[in-house]
Amino acid sequence: MICQTCGNQVTAEVRFCPQCGAPVVVAAAPVPPPPIPPAYPPPYPPVYATRAPRVQRNLQMLGILWCAFGGYRIITGLIGIFIMRVITFRSFGDWGWGGPFHGAPWMVALLPLIAVVSVVTAFLAFLVGFSLLRRKPWGRVLGIVVAILALLKFPIGTALGIYTLWVLAPAESGMEYEAIADRT
Known part of the structure; x- marks a missing residue:
């Protein structure tokens, strides 16, 4: 020293x-x-960069909404049949389906038509909901076709049809759906 x-x-x-x-x-x-502190972790990526593609984000909700729409179609069909029955037969069920008839003949023919249309549209809605929830390969095409038909059922069918077409109709959505479709 x-x-x-x-x-x-x-x-x-x-x-x-x-x-x-x-x-x-x-x-x-x-x-x-002193040791050099480690570099700060990179900032989180923006939210839009980590979000799932549009079809994948909306497919579950779309399937649930189509199943709910099927139930809605059955309920509205039953209400329509009940109202037509009351108007046609002027009773709530005392005479059965073939009882005294007070309305126009075309009103009697309308009851089975309402029943058939309600059952068919409800079945198609349930089928679209099932196919989208199960990711069936044919679900996208069926969903687009039924969505176009549902546009006529204002306001709920119109809203659901627009939402379905927004999710499933673009070409990019077709490629996304093919990638996540269940091929089993």
């Missing part, structure tokens, strides 16, 4: 310099520099 005051060579055990008497400062071992 070297005395800081006079520059004389001193041993490490002494506390004062034998030449000048100045206190000897023991130099501490060099302190290593």
